[in-house]
Amino acid sequence: MSNENIKYYTADVLVIGGGPAGAWAAWSAAQTGAKVILVDKGYLGSSGATAPGGTNLLYLPPDQALRDTAVDMRMNSGGFLSEPDWIYRVLDQVYINLDRIEQWGYPFVKDEKGDAQRNHLHGPEYMALMRKQVKKAGVTVLDHAPALELLVDEHGVGGARGVLRQQNKEWEIKAGAVVIATGGCAFLSKGLGCNVLTGDGYLMGAEVGAELSGMEFSRQYAPSAAYSSPTRGRLLGWATYYDEDGNELGGDRGGDFLAKRLLNGGSVYAMMNKADTPEKQAILRSAHSIFFLPYDRAGINVFTDMFPLTLRYEGTVRGTGGLRIVTDDCGTTVPGLYAAGDAATRERITGAASGGGAFNASWAICSGTWSGEGAAHYAKEKASLLGDRELQRAGKYGLHAESTTQATQNEDTPPTSKLRPTTSNDAQTDVVIKELVKAIQNEILPLEKNYFRSESGIQESLNSLHELWPKVQHQKVESIHDVVHAREAAAMAATARWIYTAALARKETRGRGLHTFTEYPEQDPNQHHRIIVSGLEEIQVSYDTSFIDKVEKYQELLKKEVQAK
């Protein structure tokens, strides 16, 4: 493909991903006066895990006792892998940003005293507002423009390349710093808003040497109607569960009940008959309207009819793992590369417990804000050094076998490199990629492999994934459509291998069940560390204990306070 089919841009900060984390990163970077570009695989405002649903948040007024309790509870439930000062930071920043959102005109529900209920954001309104604010701040937004690979030189990351799907073109952006905010990885398990989340940012980061942390904490499945995608599990708290003949089963949505029953080939039907008055039903409908859509369309009254359930894998989306961050402004171990939201590890605030339910959405806001500011300052500080760079493409897996070529120096001197795929569409390639994805899903989605984890079972699956890995490298890509899907397959294969490698390195059960082994049902004090994985061909494992002093001091202080009482 010739150069007129590549669009070149320069920016101080490039943000990859337009969920809440990316939107906050772009907005915050722009507030410093930086020139910012945001690219999204879908559409900033409706893409990703938050946009079609909504999120509860860790919003607490500045009351020290309330905050201390919140921190204490999370430290315990997260198996003491989180850091108290980071949780307090998040509480402070969420408070500031939600005030901002209200000033921008978000219609918070008010209580009888007229106070805004800031602990929940409705996805569509929230993300439409974020799009408006991001654009108002002067950020250039490229929708339907997935990033495929980063650009690097000896100074670190200096931009990225991707495709403009609707124009059948490529983009290349040279930037002083890059924020990866591509969300988590849900392995195309069809949860609403999650099929764009294929771990692309993890792969791009790892290709330039970034590390990942907490990948073992990813044993996360959500109940959903068998024939639709919304995974609003909390609503199922209003349900009674039945078998196919209408006999009551007696379980609830929590714990292992659903997983055990589905694993043994049994069906589970739900009926939300605990919401037994028109008033309760109306409240549920107005709070989570999207949950009801597929049932309404199918003519099912969820309050009086039974509907079949399944469990959808959510991977790292409501897990805790992601790119390791090593600075207060969410910098990774690679200069010029920042990570935010589900693309980053959330262990520093969630520990080993799921962040879905308040922590992850709060983290997206805060890590977005910090990474945007951090990236903008980095780009400014290093501007003279970064002005004239010979950047190389870092992408390797799932891209055409052609060797990497030099990237552009600036907008006026486009490089001679050409797009790796051609524009022809090869149905055969599509089939091969689909088969590869299916093979990855076969190792990562089944309850018997990933929910009920055993050491031997995970080892077997990891061996199969390692065998698949060479196929990922040598996919034949012929079109823009193919290259996006081939990269997604590569990212999912890499993510699955990191998840199971980290799982095998944690021979215990820590925190609230995001990683368990049947062989090791207890928490082991000797494994009080974070597990870091890195690398693609060979995966390296190391252990981070740098936070432990902090945690021990916190525990000591708590003990003294309890004794003093």
Ligand SMILES: Cc1cc2nc3c(=O)[nH]c(=O)nc-3n(C[C@H](O)[C@H](O)[C@H](O)COP(=O)(O)OP(=O)(O)OC[C@H]3O[C@@H](n4cnc5c(N)ncnc54)[C@H](O)[C@@H]3O)c2cc1C
């Ligand atoms: C059903 C459900 C309910 C949840 N409820 C809660 C809750 O109540 N409280 C809570 O704290 N958390 C909750 N979560 C988690 C929360 O939604 C996420 O933590 C949050 O959306 C993370 O924001 P993000 O911006 O990192 O990722 P996302 O919102 O997922 O956005 C990622 C964006 O990156 C884009 N992208 C992906 N790959 C690329 C690429 N290669 N190039 C360019 N763009 C790319 C995607 O299109 C998407 O727009 C829930 C999650 C689910 C699935």
